Amino acid sequence: MPPKLSRAEARTQTMKAIMDAGRSQLATDGAAALSLRSVAREVGIVSSAVYRYLDSRDDLLTRLIIDAYNSLGDAVDEAILTSAKEAPADRWVNAGQAVRSWAAANPHEYALVFGSPVPGYAAPADTVIPGTRVPFALVTIVQDAYLAGDLVVTPREDTVASTSQLHEDLKLLRGVVDFAGDTDIVLDVLNAWTQMFGLVSFEIFMQTRDVVSENESLFEAATRRMAHHIGLR
Amino acid sequence: MPPKLSRAEARTQTMKAIMDAGRSQLATDGAAALSLRSVAREVGIVSSAVYRYLDSRDDLLTRLIIDAYNSLGDAVDEAILTSAKEAPADRWVNAGQAVRSWAAANPHEYALVFGSPVPGYAAPADTVIPGTRVPFALVTIVQDAYLAGDLVVTPREDTVASTSQLHEDLKLLRGVVDFAGDTDIVLDVLNAWTQMFGLVSFEIFMQTRDVVSENESLFEAATRRMAHHIGLR
DNA sequence: AAAAGTCAAGAGCACTGCTCTCGATTTATC
DNA sequence: GATAAATCGAGAGCAGTGCTCTTGACTTTT
Numbered sequence A, B: 001m002p003p004k005l006s007r008a009e010a011r012t013q014t015m016k017a018i019m020d021a022g023r024s025q026l027a028t029d030g031a032a033a034l035s036l037r038s039v040a041r042e043v044g045i046v047s048s049a050v051y052r053y054l055d056s057r058d059d060l061l062t063r064l065i066i067d068a069y070n071s072l073g074d075a076v077d078e079a080i081l082t083s084a085k086e087a088p089a090d091r092w093v094n095a096g097q098a099v100r101s102w103a104a105a106n107p108h109e110y111a112l113v114f115g116s117p118v119p120g121y122a123a124p125a126d127t128v129i130p131g132t133r134v135p136f137a138l139v140t141i142v143q144d145a146y147l148a149g150d151l152v153v154t155p156r157e158d159t160v161a162s163t164s165q166l167h168e169d170l171k172l173l174r175g176v177v178d179f180a181g182d183t184d185i186v187l188d189v190l191n192a193w194t195q196m197f198g199l200v201s202f203e204i205f206m207q208t209r210d211v212v213s214e215n216e217s218l219f220e221a222a223t224r225r226m227a228h229h230i231g232l233r
Numbered sequence C: 001a002a003a004a005g006t007c008a009a010g011a012g013c014a015c016t017g018c019t020c021t022c023g024a025t026t027t028a029t030c
Numbered sequence D: 001g002a003t004a005a006a007t008c009g010a011g012a013g014c015a016g017t018g019c020t021c022t023t024g025a026c027t028t029t030t
Helices: A007-029 A036-043 A057-082 A088-105 A107-114 A125-131 A133-147 A165-176 A183-205 A215-230 B007-029 B036-043 B057-082 B088-105 B107-114 B125-131 B133-147 B165-176 B183-205 B215-230
Strands: none
Touching: A007 A036, A007 A057, A007 A107, A036 A057, A057 A088, A057 A107, A057 A125, A057 A133, A088 A107, A088 A133, A088 A183, A088 A215, A107 A183, A125 A133, A133 A183, A165 A183, A165 B215, A183 A215, A183 B183, A183 B215, A215 B165, A215 B183, B007 B036, B007 B057, B007 B107, B036 B057, B057 B088, B057 B107, B057 B125, B057 B133, B088 B107, B088 B133, B088 B183, B088 B215, B107 B183, B125 B133, B133 B183, B165 B183, B183 B215
16 A cells, blocks of 8 residues: 555646656657657556646647756756856857757757647747747857957958848847847857757758768867857857 | 549549648648548548548658649749849848748748658658759859859868868768869858758747847848858859 | 545547448450 | 459548546545
8 A cells, every 4th residue: 555645745746747758758759749648548547637737738748848948958058067168169069069969869859849830839938938048058158258358250241230120139139148249249149049950950850861971070060160150269 | 514534534633632632731730730531521522532542641741742842942943043143142142032931931831841850750762852952052053153253262260171071071962062162162051051941940930039020131131141151242 | 524625537529540341433355 | 345354432440639528536624
């Protein structure tokens, strides 16, 4: 006979079991194959009972998305922190490798947060803040370099016109991430981040159409080049 | 009384109706909501009859993927051809805008080919060739500029080591796309294409987390900057 | 001890992909 | 031209899905 659990204890325990089962099924079969019934089976509970813990399948999806964002965010944060003493460009490359490694280790989680949205599912507001952790973390590298005077600002032939709406947007964005440099740099960082995302997505989604045998080398070369464009040395 | 159709005529006609219904459902509801039963309903046929024309749901998906690739490829080709007389950088930006416009007009098709793969579905070999049309088309811009002597080659601090595996891969890739320039340029083009893909994906997949109010301006600024990095002026 | 709240279970609805059989019709063969 | 072969749409059926509702047992609060 198991020790008698209080109502609250039993509840948190079952909730954890459900989330664990969801995570494991997401990892093995992917988001679209995730079903509440199979989660219920794995937990050893009947399907309708799951609805006492989750509002819907989308609810489970949302929780898994937030989990994934935070897991990735932790990985990138750690890479940035542990390389605090290194050269800015190396820190940037390290952060990129952290993203890539995490995605390779958790492809379904990556697809869940960065892939095509699950149809009929609209990500609620809860997911937006953890979703910004990676770009925020990347900016800190640039910010650190800027404050240390290590950021190389090369003259540009085409700066964003100060009268344009884009310029205003970039200024706003700069304020959000608390960056002090020029808006052109903000654009470069935005570019570098989208490029990093694109590179990882290509590799994860189209199993690297084998255009290149060593993806890690390509990734390093690509991220290093973007770091150079930003002005990180 | 309708004119009597031969077996072959009726078959091709029904096949077309099925594909049209599939395309329309893909456009309105997305890939995951695409069901053979609803396609059958739209065509006015019973669900099992569809299996006389398609092997499976995946079969339909594959055909739609090839369709989408070719539709996008046509759009980009046209943008590149009609801007043949313009400056290389402008041609590049135009091609990028073609990709972006097509994606905005056909978000579900874009998600189908560039988003997270449908679980349990492995894209067959038929899809790989149409899938390379866009990067191939982009290379022609660089190739044209290179042959015309318009490609600005700026000295790089970090060229890909000629002894590395990556260098070999890039050389191979250069041969495939029949480009004559340096492998470093191949890397830049690869970077630019990934970045373009990343930018469009961000906009399509995460309904542009409203970091910027005018996505078109951002897209133009970003693609123009990448064109500059390649050496297109 | 009684009332209120919480829980798992099960049945049921509408939907999915896919298979199989059954007549009807068209095509190909003799 | 008759007959055999191939093709086709229809329908039933299987196993699965998300989700809702009711029922009965249990725990907590009053």
